Amino acid sequence: MIAVSDVHHHIGQAQILRDITLTLPAGKITALIGPNGAGKSTLLSLVARLTPLQQGQITVAGLDVQRAPSRELARTMAILPQNVAVFSRLRVRELVAFGRWPHHQGRPGPQDAAKVAAALHDMGLDDLSHRFLDQLSGGQRQRAHLAMALAQDTPWLLLDEPLAALDMAHARALMQTLARLRDSGKSIVMVLHEVNYAAAWADHVVALKAGRVLAHGTPETVFAPDVLGALYDTRLRVIRQDGRPLVLHHL
Amino acid sequence: MTSVGRLPWPGLWLMLALLMVGAVYLLAGLGPRADVVLPLRATRLAGMVVLGVAIAVATVLFQTVSRNRILTPQIMGVDALYILLQTGLVLVLGPVGFATLPVAGKFTLELVVMVLAALALFGTLLGRGSQDVARMILTGVILGILLRSLANLIARLMDPNAFAVVQAESVVSLTRLDAGLLPFAAAVTGLAAGLAVWLAPRLDVAALGRETAVALGLRHDGLVMLALALVAVLVAVATALVGPLTFLGLIVVALARPLAGSARHLPLLITASVLAVLMLVAGQLVFERVLRLQSALPAVLEGAGGVAFLWLLLKGRIR
Numbered sequence: 001m002i003a004v005s006d007v008h009h010h011i012g013q014a015q016i017l018r019d020i021t022l023t024l025p026a027g028k029i030t031a032l033i034g035p036n037g038a039g040k041s042t043l044l045s046l047v048a049r050l051t052p053l054q055q056g057q058i059t060v061a062g063l064d065v066q067r068a069p070s071r072e073l074a075r076t077m078a079i080l081p082q083n084v085a086v087f088s089r090l091r092v093r094e095l096v097a098f099g100r101w102p103h104h105q106g107r108p109g110p111q112d113a114a115k116v117a118a119a120l121h122d123m124g125l126d127d128l129s130h131r132f133l134d135q136l137s138g139g140q141r142q143r144a145h146l147a148m149a150l151a152q153d154t155p156w157l158l159l160d161e162p163l164a165a166l167d168m169a170h171a172r173a174l175m176q177t178l179a180r181l182r183d184s185g186k187s188i189v190m191v192l193h194e195v196n197y198a199a200a201w202a203d204h205v206v207a208l209k210a211g212r213v214l215a216h217g218t219p220e221t222v223f224a225p226d227v228l229g230a231l232y233d234t235r236l237r238v239i240r241q242d243g244r245p246l247v248l249h250h251l
Numbered sequence: 252m253t254s255v256g257r258l259p260w261p262g263l264w265l266m267l268a269l270l271m272v273g274a275v276y277l278l279a280g281l282g283p284r285a286d287v288v289l290p291l292r293a294t295r296l297a298g299m300v301v302l303g304v305a306i307a308v309a310t311v312l313f314q315t316v317s318r319n320r321i322l323t324p325q326i327m328g329v330d331a332l333y334i335l336l337q338t339g340l341v342l343v344l345g346p347v348g349f350a351t352l353p354v355a356g357k358f359t360l361e362l363v364v365m366v367l368a369a370l371a372l373f374g375t376l377l378g379r380g381s382q383d384v385a386r387m388i389l390t391g392v393i394l395g396i397l398l399r400s401l402a403n404l405i406a407r408l409m410d411p412n413a414f415a416v417v418q419a420e421s422v423v424s425l426t427r428l429d430a431g432l433l434p435f436a437a438a439v440t441g442l443a444a445g446l447a448v449w450l451a452p453r454l455d456v457a458a459l460g461r462e463t464a465v466a467l468g469l470r471h472d473g474l475v476m477l478a479l480a481l482v483a484v485l486v487a488v489a490t491a492l493v494g495p496l497t498f499l500g501l502i503v504v505a506l507a508r509p510l511a512g513s514a515r516h517l518p519l520l521i522t523a524s525v526l527a528v529l530m531l532v533a534g535q536l537v538f539e540r541v542l543r544l545q546s547a548l549p550a551v552l553e554g555a556g557g558v559a560f561l562w563l564l565l566k567g568r569i570r
Contacts, residue, residue, distance in 0.1 A: 050462050074468025081462040087318045088458040088514035098459060102468040106452035145463075152467070 001026045002047060002156070002189065007056030009042055009211075016042045018211045020056070024204065026155075026187045029178060031198035033191075033222075034208035035232055040191045041082055041160050043208065047189070048079040048158050060156055074102035078152035082160040082191075084145050086133060092144045093129040096120055099151030119151035122177050124170070138165040146174065150181075157181065159190040163197060175201045199223050199245040207231050219245055261510040262518060265525045272529060276536045297437065298428035299535065302492050303528030305440045307507070308447050309485035310500030311520055312478045315454050320508075323500045328395025329486040330495040332368055335402040336361055338417050342405055346416040354431045362439065362487055369483035374476055425493055425535060425548055436488045443481045443488075444524070450474070451516035458514070496549060502556030503527040 002024040009017040017039045024030045032040040045051040047058055049065040058065045061076050068076075078099070086095065096119055100112040120129050123143040133141055142165040149157060157178075163171045178188050179201060192198045198205055198219065205222040207215045209231055215222045222228075223245035225238045236249040277292050313324045324330065340357075341349045372394065406417045447454075456469045464471045489496065507523035534552055538544045 048466060050465055070465070070470055071468040074466065079462075079466035081466070084460060084463060086459050086463075087315065088455070089508075090514050094514070095459075098456060098463075098467060101456055148463075149466075 003059045005057045028203035029182050030189045030204040031192045031202035032206050038208040039211045077156035078149040078154045080149045080159045096147045096151050099148040116151050119147040123147040157188045195247050262522045269529045272533045294430050299531040300528050301437050301440045303531050304524045305485040305489040306500045307523035307527040308444045309482045310504045313482050316475045316478045324482050324486045325497040327391035328398050330490045331395050331398035333490040335398050338402040338405045341413050346413045358435050365483045365487040366480045443484050454516040498553045498556040
């Protein structure tokens with residue numbers, strides 16, 4: 001599991017996270033939801049040790065993210081950051097192959113090639129694997145970076161808005177892939193803006209508002225109309241569709 | 252991973268061309284005093300090899316850690332730091348004291364001060380907060396101007412003899428290669444370039460961006476500091492050998508990227524180094540033997556480099 005304890009974070013005078021203490025279960029899909037500026041990406045970035053921790057403690061599968069060796073952490077969790085810009089001119093396959101770096105440190109073997117091929121296939125990138133990244137659309141590039149995270153083959157997968165640039169078909173395909181990975185024992189934590197993906201696919205939901213945890217638990221707990229209404233300060237209805245909550249917020 | 256054994260063809264052709272041009276430079280038209288001319292030419296050739304490798308490797312490293320292909324250590328003022336250091340030494344020791352300093356001791360001291368100063372100045376600039384490229388370039392350019400102006404100001408306060416020594420240190424000339432300095436410069440450049448080659452796979456990961464590199468387990472900030480230390484050492488070597496060359500690294504690396512045939516750092520470091528030495532030796536051959544000019548090469552290289560770079564930029568070849 002991921003254990004977050006007494007975490008506070010500020011940028012300049014702005015308090016981004018306040019007194020965050022929670023646990024994220026292993027073997028589940030956990031969705032972080034909340035309005036803009038709630039601190040979702042900051043929390044994920046702290047867990048991923050991309051941002052230095054100012055106060056508190058975070059452990060991932062028992063590893064203290066501030067003290068554990070970088071390589072061990074990279075074999076424990078793969079991360080898709082929100083904004084990824086690559087300096088080198090790489091082909092898709094080359095980018096995805098970097099996902100194996102924590103395992104081979106520059107000396108790839110046949111097993112690494114197989115993992116890369118599987119990740120490319122999972123993200124529907126077989127036909128694009130020889131294209132340069134700068135020849136791809138935003139959504140295709142997003143899938144290439146996701147494939148790199150999948151190729152890392154870690155027990156934990158941390159994704160910051162992975163659906164942001166994807167069309168409906170690819171978004172659904174990604175969620176199906178993530179559900180399959182969850183069923184195979186992996187743990188996934190993702191920041192989601194579209195609450196209905198969280199409602200339909202997440203096992204555990206954390207709702208953040210103004211840097212605090214407003215609610216967390218099963219989708220049934222968090223997707224109660226009063227909780228969601230307070231979270232987003234907007235009118236909405238929650239109905240049930242195929243046994244899962246469905247939020248109507250375009251009304 | 253690309254290995255030296257799988258060098259792309261352009262790199263191999265460049266190496267062959269360099270061997271041929273180097274042989275012509277050494278052996279063509281030796282005349283009756285070959286015993287005198289050959290060692291002189293060999294020293295100058297060795298100097299150009301050291302200079303080319305130092306400038307190419309420093310530029311590749313700097314562009315990777317700054318994540319910018321139109322920056323060089325010279326544009327950011329690293330060589331200005333060296334000139335300021337030289338000027339300060341002349342001011343403190345006087346022109347005679349400066350000239351009589353033991354070469355090895357002076358060079359070692361300069362390298363240590365350069366590394367410490369470059370880490371303090373550019374480490375902050377290129378460290379964790381280097382996402383704002385425009386601000387970084389602006390700060391670097393202003394820093395370069397500030398350091399040069401400071402060196403100029405100190406030089407103007409000196410007596411004419413000391414001023415002449417500082418001026419001689421600040422003017423680029425391939426003919427002023429210091430034979431006494433060359434063994435130290437070659438050893439330092441060899442070590443630094445070897446370290447850069449060893450770091451090449453890590454630099455490939457660093458080029459994915461800080462967040463991705465950290466996610467993949469790279470100790471990114473440490474790598475940036477190490478690369479900057481190497482840049483400072485290599486720029487100090489190049490500037491000590493011939494003076495400040497601003498555009499050579501820029502054009503060499505811009506041309507080497509498409510020729511390297513890969514985005515990996517190992518072929519890029521090798522291709523850029525070979526290309527830099529080839530340009531220096533071929534240029535010197537033409538100017539020295541054909542045009543009978545001794546000191547115009549740096550100016551022409553810098554001018555042609557600037558024009559070619561603009562062309563590449565406008566053609567969209569530099570991303």
